[in-house]
Amino acid sequence: MSVGLLFDSTRCIGCGACSAACKEANDLPLPIEDHTTAYTWTVVEDVGGAKIRRLCFHCAEPTCVSVCPVAALQKTAAGPVVYDPQRCIGCRYCIMACPFGVPKYQWDQPVPIVGKCILCAGRVAQGLPTACAAVCPTGATLFGEHGSLLREARKRIAATPDRYVDHVYGANEAGGTSVLMLAAVPFAELGMKTDVPRQPLPLLTWNVLSKIPSFVGVWGVLLLGIHWITKRREEVSAYEAPQREKER
Amino acid sequence: MRVAYFPSRGVCTMESRTLLCCLLFAFVFAATWGATPLAAEEGAPEVRLPADVTYRSAENSPGPVVFSHTVHVPLAGDRCVACHPALFPILRPTEKITHAEMSAGKKCGACHDGVAASGVEDDCAHCHGSGEKP
Numbered sequence: 001m002s003v004g005l006l007f008d009s010t011r012c013i014g015c016g017a018c019s020a021a022c023k024e025a026n027d028l029p030l031p032i033e034d035h036t037t038a039y040t041w042t043v044v045e046d047v048g049g050a051k052i053r054r055l056c057f058h059c060a061e062p063t064c065v066s067v068c069p070v071a072a073l074q075k076t077a078a079g080p081v082v083y084d085p086q087r088c089i090g091c092r093y094c095i096m097a098c099p100f101g102v103p104k105y106q107w108d109q110p111v112p113i114v115g116k117c118i119l120c121a122g123r124v125a126q127g128l129p130t131a132c133a134a135v136c137p138t139g140a141t142l143f144g145e146h147g148s149l150l151r152e153a154r155k156r157i158a159a160t161p162d163r164y165v166d167h168v169y170g171a172n173e174a175g176g177t178s179v180l181m182l183a184a185v186p187f188a189e190l191g192m193k194t195d196v197p198r199q200p201l202p203l204l205t206w207n208v209l210s211k212i213p214s215f216v217g218v219w220g221v222l223l224l225g226i227h228w229i230t231k232r233r234e235e236v237s238a239y240e241a242p243q244r245e246k247e248r
Numbered sequence: 249m250r251v252a253y254f255p256s257r258g259v260c261t262m263e264s265r266t267l268l269c270c271l272l273f274a275f276v277f278a279a280t281w282g283a284t285p286l287a288a289e290e291g292a293p294e295v296r297l298p299a300d301v302t303y304r305s306a307e308n309s310p311g312p313v314v315f316s317h318t319v320h321v322p323l324a325g326d327r328c329v330a331c332h333p334a335l336f337p338i339l340r341p342t343e344k345i346t347h348a349e350m351s352a353g354k355k356c357g358a359c360h361d362g363v364a365a366s367g368v369e370d371d372c373a374h375c376h377g378s379g380e381k382p
Contacts (some may be wrong), residue, residue: 011293015321016329019336024333024340032329133339137328138293 002079003124004058004146004178005133005152009190010163011140012051013042018132018141025120025131038115042132045191050183052190053141055132056081056102056117057170058178059200064103065092066202072114079146079178080119088113099174099196111191119178146178153180175200297321303345311377313345323365331358 019032022042033040035054042055058081065073065081072087073094090113094103106112120130128134133143142149153168169181173196181187188194297317305312324330332338335358342355348359350368356375359365366374 013293013295013326015326017332020329020332021337024337030334131339135328137295137297139296140293 001180002077002146003119003144004079004180005055005119005130006144006149007053007179007181008054008140008142008143008153009051009181009183011138012044012053013138013140014051015046015137017135017137018053018159019043021131021135022117026118026121036102036104038104038112041115041117047190048185050185050190051140051212052183053132053181053193056119056234057100057173058117059099060176060178061174061200061202063097063099063174063201066205067093067097069093076121078121078124080121080124081116082118083114083116085113090114097201099201100193115126117154125156146180149180153182156182174198174199203214212219291364301341305376310372313375313377 016032019042022028023030023032023040026041028039028041032043034046036043042053045052047053058079058217059075062073062075062081065071065075069091070087070089072084072089073081074084075081085167090105090111092105092114094114095101095105103114103116107127111122120128120132124212130141133141136142142165144152150168150171153171157164157166157168164182164184165186167183167187169183169187169192170177170179181192183190186194216240293358300316300317303313303315321328322329328338335355336342345355347368349355350360353361357368360368362370
């Protein structure tokens, strides 16, 4: 079973309780900035009266995990894409790779690393909801099993189609994400990326990388074999040269 | 003046017509109002604030303090971040608040400084056992 969040923009009042709880649960330094940073993992933005949360989407097949050269980022079976600051070397490859622009860099540090929402992996492992969902006073952020959240999102659109745009953001984006969103206005107007590919991005490189071991193996054996045969023929020919001279 | 509403029958007078209209209006109004409660706020999210917090009294306290989110949240412009988590943790309850730290501008004292809101040394009964809650 994997968990996730459902954020319903139409129920959000922008009180900021999610940001406050996130800071507290993850021991992040204050203040709460007006955009996500390496120290502020979630914020609520007001876009023309509509409220939209910024946080990691926790892709089913995360590009950040795929590109991280030291495996500092990992997708857990429970759903969260977790992050090990001890392993991070600060290369920023994940920042380049993320289709949603989520990971942020500690630009103020002499030896910076990356920071992003980890879906309260510690709390989730204890059976608790994420901090943001636990404190939300309107139920705009719901925590639950991913499948049931997706059904709930589709049910809400079907029940009140005039209240929502017919789009569950995160259902298909980048191959599906653990965080789902509903809104009354098109997501592009809320500053969300709508050109995200529908298939998992790690597939792009996996299609090539997965063939490399067999490629190296087959060509390695083949070329070594040709080299051995050629070399052997030269040695034999050199060895037999005096005999051929004698016979002449 | 008596005017027949249905002249052929001659049973409806002005008074009965007025009464009929009033009843009809009342019925339609009640039906509409009852069918769509909070029609004016349709679509507005329901906000469930935490229950009132009663703080344990210290010795020599004039009375227990009851904190109400319902009173304070609108005053903070519906911004939870006005107090959380800088002044009070949001996930854990605040166990202890002392007058010393409030006077130093922490906890309640951040707003209750005698300028933005009543000062914490001004009126004991304002917070302590004000009678709103036991």
